[in-house]
Amino acid sequence: MNEFLYVISFSILVTMALALARALAGPSVFDRILAVNMFGTKAVLLVAVVAFISGRADVLDIALLYSLLNFVGVVAALRLVERGKFYASVRPRVEVKPGEKP
Amino acid sequence: MIVDWISGAFLALGAFLSIIGGIGLHRMPDFYCRLHAVGVTDTLCSFLILCGLSFQAGLSLVSAKLFFIFLFLFFTSPTSSFSLGHNAWKWGLNPKGVKEHAPTVKIKVTE
Amino acid sequence: MMHYFSLASLLMILWLLLSGHYNPLMIGFGVVSVLITLLLSHRMRVIDEESHPVHLTGDLFKYWAVLVYKIFQANIDVVLRIIGVRPIEPQLIRIPFPQQDDLSKVIYANSITLTPGSASIEIYPDSVLVHTISKEGAQALIEGELADIFPIQQDEHNGKQS
Numbered sequence: 001m002n003e004f005l006y007v008i009s010f011s012i013l014v015t016m017a018l019a020l021a022r023a024l025a026g027p028s029v030f031d032r033i034l035a036v037n038m039f040g041t042k043a044v045l046l047v048a049v050v051a052f053i054s055g056r057a058d059v060l061d062i063a064l065l066y067s068l069l070n071f072v073g074v075v076a077a078l079r080l081v082e083r084g085k086f087y088a089s090v091r092p093r094v095e096v097k098p099g100e101k102p
Numbered sequence: 103m104i105v106d107w108i109s110g111a112f113l114a115l116g117a118f119l120s121i122i123g124g125i126g127l128h129r130m131p132d133f134y135c136r137l138h139a140v141g142v143t144d145t146l147c148s149f150l151i152l153c154g155l156s157f158q159a160g161l162s163l164v165s166a167k168l169f170f171i172f173l174f175l176f177f178t179s180p181t182s183s184f185s186l187g188h189n190a191w192k193w194g195l196n197p198k199g200v201k202e203h204a205p206t207v208k209i210k211v212t213e
Numbered sequence: 214m215m216h217y218f219s220l221a222s223l224l225m226i227l228w229l230l231l232s233g234h235y236n237p238l239m240i241g242f243g244v245v246s247v248l249i250t251l252l253l254s255h256r257m258r259v260i261d262e263e264s265h266p267v268h269l270t271g272d273l274f275k276y277w278a279v280l281v282y283k284i285f286q287a288n289i290d291v292v293l294r295i296i297g298v299r300p301i302e303p304q305l306i307r308i309p310f311p312q313q314d315d316l317s318k319v320i321y322a323n324s325i326t327l328t329p330g331s332a333s334i335e336i337y338p339d340s341v342l343v344h345t346i347s348k349e350g351a352q353a354l355i356e357g358e359l360a361d362i363f364p365i366q367q368d369e370h371n372g373k374q375s
Contacts (some may be wrong), residue, residue, distance in 0.1 A: 001158070004110060008151070011117035015143070018124030022136075030133050030190040037182055038127065038140045041175060042120065045151050048171060052155055060167045061231070067171055071178040078189050119292065126295035134332065134344045135303060138291055141329035146288040166230045180326040187326075187334035187344065197303055197344060 002053060009049045016042045033077050040070030105157055112154030119147040132198035133190055137183055144179040148172065216265040220254065221247055279362045284328055287350070291329045294346060304351040309340045311360040324359055 016039055023035035044067045051059035119142060126139030152172045156165035228243040229235075254260050293299050308325075310318050322333040322341050330350045335342040345351040 008113050008117045015120040015124035022127045057164045064171050067174045074182045078185050082189055122292055137332050138329050138346045142288055142291050145284050163233050180323045184326045187332050191334045
């Protein structure tokens with residue numbers, strides 16, 4: 001069973017690599033934050049799988065904590081984009097009504 | 103033995119869905135569509151992997167912890183993805199490839 | 214008072230499940246931390262119907278059961294669209310809320326976002342702007358896929374919010 005868990009953790013690592021590639025290539029800052037959010041969620045799952053590989057149940061607490069930290073980090077980064085002069089002042093705000101073509 | 107097979111199937115399906123989500127992150131045309139690809143890995147993929155792990159742990163404190171991890175992921179993922187979409191919309195990022203805009207519709211409102 | 218009791222019991226269950234030690238000292242620490250948390254949330258005035266909707270617990274569980282089934286269906290749909298079996302046709306639609314108080318609005322918009330294939334991106338006073346990945350998903354939302362199964366609140370709570 002342990003070898004199978006190694007395969008699972010490797011496929012989660014592949015997904016994390018794909019998310020990192022999107023974070024490096026993303027055209028807008030929101031793509032990058034989205035990819036980092038997905039990276040964090042996959043990191044939580046990876047820590048849970050690693051806890052089962054090593055046989056220590058205490059590692060699960062780290063996964064629990066990291067899921068909360070990841071959420072707070074994403075919301076804080078978005079608040080920084082919204083409030084600060086962080087990439088957001090380049091483009092004027094465009095008002096698009098949902099009935100019209102953009 | 104059967105439990106091992108069930109948990110193995112759950113884990114394999116979850117890992118498959120996570121790779122699909124990673125591919126979708128690169129195949130989708132614009133930011134708003136990528137939001138849906140990440141939604142797949144946030145809901146069903148994490149559910150399957152954590153469920154498969156808790157089959158291995160059996161009914162114990164470990165599976166309770168796994169359940170709490172799942173609960174936190176499940177409650178925080180719509181909040182963060184709404185926050186992302188809302189910020190991108192307010193910033194002025196227009197969705198690509200929207201062919202037609204459906205007009206405002208009225209569904210029946212429960213009194 | 215009901216809300217304080219539900220918050221205290223939830224926190225105590227969380228402590229007992231996460232600590233795993235059942236000697237009197239650790240349980241005593243747990244009781245003390247629960248009391249401190251209750252005091253802090255009382256001073257922050259966050260204990261009310263919005264943070265603890267005890268009045269719709271039963272309906273909420275029924276709603277969640279149906280929602281999990283819908284999420285499962287939507288996941289398969291989005292996976293097929295990522296692989297390329299079905300086409301990707303993004304749509305923007307605006308959907309009115311089934312009920313007008315704040316808690317129902319939050320639950321409705323969050324369930325739309327939680328379902329893969331549709332994400333709410335803007336909240337207006339009477340409606341929500343939704344980005345869907347397909348025409349079929351947009352049509353199903355317009356016809357009231359989620360609104361039909363939405364739990365109906367009692368009148369006493371409806372009146373208080375507005």
